[in-house]
Amino acid sequence: GQQLNQSPQSMFIQEGEDVSMNCTSSSIFNTWLWYKQDPGEGPVLLIALYKAGELTSNGRLTAQFGITRKDSFLNISASIPSDVGIYFCAGQVRSGTYKYIFGTGTRLKVLA
């Protein structure tokens, strides 16, 4: 099935470091969503972006809707052990529908 290009695929970082990940597509999207998924659980919504160029924060998390509408970025500042998990981006295919294309995921591991 179709998936968005998400990078990096995985990363090990030290506690307290900042983290950046991004998602790119060949298609234009109307909405970008970022999720975190812990093992054995469903994805939990972190941030929603609705306009090109939009920059939104949620605590230590900041995400941006790329100006071309083909990409999005997620940054985590001062990482902590509970940030461990898999992060997914998702782009909305068409306004008015709830079909989202998901990224391949970024697996984050934080070393205390």
Add this chain to the structure above:
Amino acid sequence: DAGVTQSPTHLIKTRGQQVTLRCSPKSGHDTVSWYQQALGQGPQFIFQYYEEEERQRGNFPDRFSGHQFPNYSSELNVNALLLGDSALYLCASRGDRGNGNTIYFGEGSWLTVV
């Protein structure tokens, strides 16, 4: 206020059998979509239900069917199960009117086909 709830949480089926998974959307949410997540991959869109009708469908065969009830709850049915149908099946409901483009997931139903 309960979020999206799904049942069962885990189940094992044999090839060729049929399975029904159930979902109750978050209170006040009227649109339900279903996703399949294979191990190590992102969720893949199966279909979306609104006003008891299938509104959009992803690239899944007709063995995958669904239903939405008047109370907005939904079922996903898969017939003639294949080994490749083993996955986490996620239900998502639409966000509140003010954030209509967001979707919220349940914990999922783990299906193992043997």
